[in-house]
Amino acid sequence: MERSTPPANTQTSSPINPHEGQCQVCGMEDICGSLGVVKYDVPPEHPRFGKFYRCPNNPVEVDDAWQEILRRWSNLEALADKTFANFETDLMTRGYSERQINALILARNAALQFAEEPHGWLLMEGSYGTGKTHLAAAVGNVQIRRGRTVVFVTAPDLLDHLRGAYSSDDELGYDVTFDRMRNVDMLILDDLGVENPSPWAQEKLFQLLNHRYTHKLPTVITTNADIDELDPRLRSRLLDEKFTRHIALYVPDYRTAKRSGAMPQLWDISPYQSMTFETFDISAPFPQEERNLRTALEVAWRYAEKPNGWILFTGKPGTGKTHLAAAIAQHIQHTQSSSEPDQIVFLSLSELLTFNRQASQDFDLKLSIARSTPYLVLDSLYNPTSSWAKEILFSLVDYRYVRRLPTILTTTHHIEDIDERIRVRLIDTRLCQIIAITARPYVERIRQQ
Numbered sequence: 001m002e003r004s005t006p007p008a009n010t011q012t013s014s015p016i017n018p019h020e021g022q023c024q025v026c027g028m029e030d031i032c033g034s035l036g037v038v039k040y041d042v043p044p045e046h047p048r049f050g051k052f053y054r055c056p057n058n059p060v061e062v063d064d065a066w067q068e069i070l071r072r073w074s075n076l077e078a079l080a081d082k083t084f085a086n087f088e089t090d091l092m093t094r095g096y097s098e099r100q101i102n103a104l105i106l107a108r109n110a111a112l113q114f115a116e117e118p119h120g121w122l123l124m125e126g127s128y129g130t131g132k133t134h135l136a137a138a139v140g141n142v143q144i145r146r147g148r149t150v151v152f153v154t155a156p157d158l159l160d161h162l163r164g165a166y167s168s169d170d171e172l173g174y175d176v177t178f179d180r181m182r183n184v185d186m187l188i189l190d191d192l193g194v195e196n197p198s199p200w201a202q203e204k205l206f207q208l209l210n211h212r213y214t215h216k217l218p219t220v221i222t223t224n225a226d227i228d229e230l231d232p233r234l235r236s237r238l239l240d241e242k243f244t245r246h247i248a249l250y251v252p253d254y255r256t257a258k259r260s261g262a263m264p265q266l267w268d269i270s271p272y273q274s275m276t277f278e279t280f281d282i283s284a285p286f287p288q289e290e291r292n293l294r295t296a297l298e299v300a301w302r303y304a305e306k307p308n309g310w311i312l313f314t315g316k317p318g319t320g321k322t323h324l325a326a327a328i329a330q331h332i333q334h335t336q337s338s339s340e341p342d343q344i345v346f347l348s349l350s351e352l353l354t355f356n357r358q359a360s361q362d363f364d365l366k367l368s369i370a371r372s373t374p375y376l377v378l379d380s381l382y383n384p385t386s387s388w389a390k391e392i393l394f395s396l397v398d399y400r401y402v403r404r405l406p407t408i409l410t411t412t413h414h415i416e417d418i419d420e421r422i423r424v425r426l427i428d429t430r431l432c433q434i435i436a437i438t439a440r441p442y443v444e445r446i447r448q449q
Helices: 064-074 089-093 098-116 132-145 155-167 171-183 199-214 232-238 254-260 287-305 321-335 349-353 360-372 387-403 420-426 442-447
Strands: 037-040 052-054 121-126 150-154 186-190 219-223 244-249 310-315 344-348 375-381 407-411 432-437
Touching: 098 121, 098 132, 098 244, 121 132, 121 232, 132 150, 132 186, 132 219, 150 155, 150 171, 155 186, 155 199, 171 199, 199 219, 199 232, 232 244, 287 310, 287 321, 287 432, 310 321, 321 344, 321 375, 321 407, 344 349, 344 360, 349 360, 349 375, 349 387, 360 387, 387 420, 420 432
Parallel strands: 121 219, 121 244, 150 186, 186 219, 310 407, 310 432, 344 375, 375 407
Antiparallel strands: 037 052
């Protein structure tokens, strides 16, 4: 239905007021009899036959009264100031890297494109304070200006609302509420994954989103949760690349950036600057050790030249595993023109897991950066003892495994001794190559030379 451009058919409406000549609705030429709607003189088989349409002299974009009604109905009144124009990409000059600036600009442009042509779903994923809600509200505000119905709601509020409507005596109230969410022109569901739904609520959430998925209704979803930990039924729809546009916003909290002007750094090359391919010593008193070290060096070099998939170095402490991992990281850093320090995260597993868990937002951000960085070096892989640490490690490994993100790992453990969920991913030869350094530690080798 075209609201703003009338077809070239004769309109049947009240004649122009001969006294005033102005429409009482819009103040322009009165072609609708001051009713705000017109009918078209078309044959019965025409799709416009017998229907009323908004008067072309009063398009929805300039109808302030209707805009206000739509805004109140949408729950976006408090977010009416969130626009694409004031999305703060300029904040990225305050300690953010070029890659993070570009990530925000790309996110803004992708959301704007969706707002202009809302087909399918838009999923925005990232930590707290990265601008997801701002962009989601900006999409909704564009749709309201175009006269479309929008509902903006957080996932916890939605479930609370459905529970309240369901438990009340007014059965019609629940049906109307649920139908409104299912069929609104655009649904914006903020903070999916922070809710802790009962089986009933989880099922209602699935019914809602499955209906919109099946009927291809435009939907915007934001989340800071791990997609892999959501209801598998929702996960499969969110990961449907033909239907869902995915935006990853793994940048620091803009509010923290305002205060500090800097981003947290996980990449600190200074302790490893001397660990290059040139300084890797393959000399050994026994030929088989030297061959083993040379093979490890050559494989590491080839990976650094074309860093696809994963590479895992195993061996005793001091055999050169960390040296080769650092050499790969530095080679990527120095040879790839688009690389920046924050594109390569180098950290030991213990460093990540012993991070102050009380600073939950900082930990979540650092974990998000480690998961999504283009290149990750995870040094000294081991089996954590606590359930919390095991789940953190698995979420990190699985995230990068599913997305095939280049990852360099080292461990002193035998593969058979690593947690099964991690092990099955490490032995997947389609993705990971394992280099066993069987030579003795460096200090023992040079002692016999």
